[in-house]
Amino acid sequence: MSTSSAAPPAKPPMRDALVAAAFQLFLERGYEQTTVDDIVALAEVGRRSFFRYFPSKEDVVFPDHESCLADMTAFLAAGESDEEPVRRVCDAARLVLRMYAENPAFSVQRYRLTRRVPGLRAYELSVVWRYERALAAYLRGRFAGRPDGTLRADVIAAAVVAAHNNALRSWLRSDGKGDAEAAVDHALACVQSAFADAPARPAPSPFPPESPRPDDVVVLVARRDAPLWQVVRQFEAAQGESR
Amino acid sequence: MSTSSAAPPAKPPMRDALVAAAFQLFLERGYEQTTVDDIVALAEVGRRSFFRYFPSKEDVVFPDHESCLADMTAFLAAGESDEEPVRRVCDAARLVLRMYAENPAFSVQRYRLTRRVPGLRAYELSVVWRYERALAAYLRGRFAGRPDGTLRADVIAAAVVAAHNNALRSWLRSDGKGDAEAAVDHALACVQSAFADAPARPAPSPFPPESPRPDDVVVLVARRDAPLWQVVRQFEAAQGESR
Structure with missing residues (x-):
């Protein structure tokens, strides 16, 4: 069905086929009951192809985190030195949201699966930890030489991740309905106003309504x-x- | 060597013996190369005794986290309703520090082991996550009905854990030298001043020196x-x- 004028696919189709087969089986049989052999049989590819794309069965559940982490690291490294650092890490966190929001149905399925399987929950924690360390490493560089620079960097990175995930998980629990970007923007604005070098929003009015x-x-x-x-x-x- | 007047031990000696044997072997042979059978042989107890105290080999590395988590939950539940909530979670986090500081040599040994063994790192992340959720659950209750209550709760819990761990890990990296409590107090005071309902420290003077x-x-x-x-x-x- 392919034509010579078709645009090249953004991702290898075999990789997508493996992810689709894996999720079909996870939903039908359960995650623990599905083997890599089952997945490659359904996708009609060899076992070696699976391991070329995914180091383990867990990795097929989170197929885009590695590239998202690489994008985040590159985005942080490309920042201007005069850019407000908290704003920069908030923008970096939005890359993760965008990955989830690109495919709401898949993200909601995975969220439900991750709730049910402790091994996947642990895997997800390690992924979240790596995002947090990427943000913290950037902030540590920006705050180098400041008193409490590494403390401030670690606290802000954790706050950004927590705010992002609070909004992301609300959206996932609502089955991907509603405006995920607006929710994440609001959550990150709260962190920015608490920590940014220049306030992200004007301070609340000192004049209460009766004045x-x-x-x-x-x-x-x-x-x-x-x-x-x-x-x-x-x-x-x-x-x-x-x- | 025991006498009838000796105080009863705080923990079952068999449990302590298993932890001591496990760490001796982890240091001699490496964590991965040590089996539960090796540990029970050295401690001169049966395999069943091991699993009565520890669900898995990972758990023997973190023998006190379950009781610390229970202490933290009880401490939070016992708080007065008029107590400043951020102060309360900071005090709860200090329970974790105290557990580490009680036995610096053991804590430093474990820290080094955890750096080297990815499985233990993942286990530690899941322990940290449970502490963070305990703090967040308390704050969610205290902030119930406030706008952005759950967001605020999650962000503050993450910030408290990050500040605590920043100070704790500096202390562990310095081989347990220096005043861990003072370092954690300082780190938590920074979080309190950013988030507490009543400021923990006076706001910086609006009058710079030249005015x-x-x-x-x-x-x-x-x-x-x-x-x-x-x-x-x-x-x-x-x-x-x-x-």
């Missing part, structure tokens, strides 16, 4: 020993502004 | 439409204060 609106108020700061005329002039100038 | 000192400055807030005399009186009253 006069900000533009109805004048704030004067004067030295205690300033002459009275100077304060009067400052007040009058402020009154005249933005009227 | 007048705070008590040399008067701040006036007035409605824009206030009569001039009112502002003058307010300034004079402020001038008179704390002189």
Whole structure:
């Protein structure tokens, strides 16, 4: 069915066929009851082909994490030195979300499988750990020489991963309905506002609703020993502004 | 050598003997090369006794985590409802540090072993994950009904664990030299000041050194439409204060 004008596939079809066969069997028989031999038989490929793509049965469950981790590392390395570092790691974390959101049905299936199989849960923890260490390594570099630089780097990396995963898992639990990107953006903005060198969002208004609106108020700061005329002039100038 | 007046041992001696035998063999032969049979032979106990205390060979490497996790859960459950929640989870994390600091030589040995054996590294990640979920579950309860309550809970739990482990691992890398408790206290204070409902430390001064000192400055807030005399009186009253 292929034609000479068709675009080359983004991934080797054999690899995709192995993933599809594996998930079909995991859902039909259960993960533990499925062997690599079962998978290669259904995909109609040899055992060696399986191990060319995947070091183990666990790896076929998370087929895109290695390339996502490589993309993340490259993305962090390409950052400008004047870019706000917390923003950069938040953007790096969004690469993971995008991988999940590209294929919601597959991501939801895998999420359910991972909940049920302790070995996969452990594998997932080690994957998450590697993402976290990639973010922390970048931040350690950016914070080098600062007091508590490595502490700050490790805490922010963990906070970014936790915020990302809180939003990602809510979306997966809702069967991939709703706007995953918006949820992750909101979660990461909370971390950014707690940690970024420059605030990601303006500080909450110091004027609660029962007070006069900000533009109805004048704030004067004067030295205690300033002459009275100077304060009067400052007040009058402020009154005249933005009227 | 025992006498009738000796205090009862805190832990079953057979359990301690199994841990000691296991570590002796792990160091002599390597972790992978040591079997449960080797361990029970050296400890002079039966195979069944081993599995009464430890579900697997990994578990003998982390013999106190289960009881520490139970202590942490009980500690969190016993908290007062008016206690600042971030302070409470920081105190709960200190239970883990105390377990490590009780036996520095053993903790350092285990740290080195865990670095070298990927299976133990994975096991440790799952233990850390369980601590983090215990802290997050407590915080989710305390933040129930707040906007972004579960997000905040997950982020703070991850930050507390990351800060604790940053300090703990520095101490382990230094072969258990230095004051582990002081290092963990410092790391946790940083998290508390970022997240606690009431700040753990005073906010940095808004007056940089080149500005007048705070008590040399008067701040006036007035409605824009206030009569001039009112502002003058307010300034004079402020001038008179704390002189």
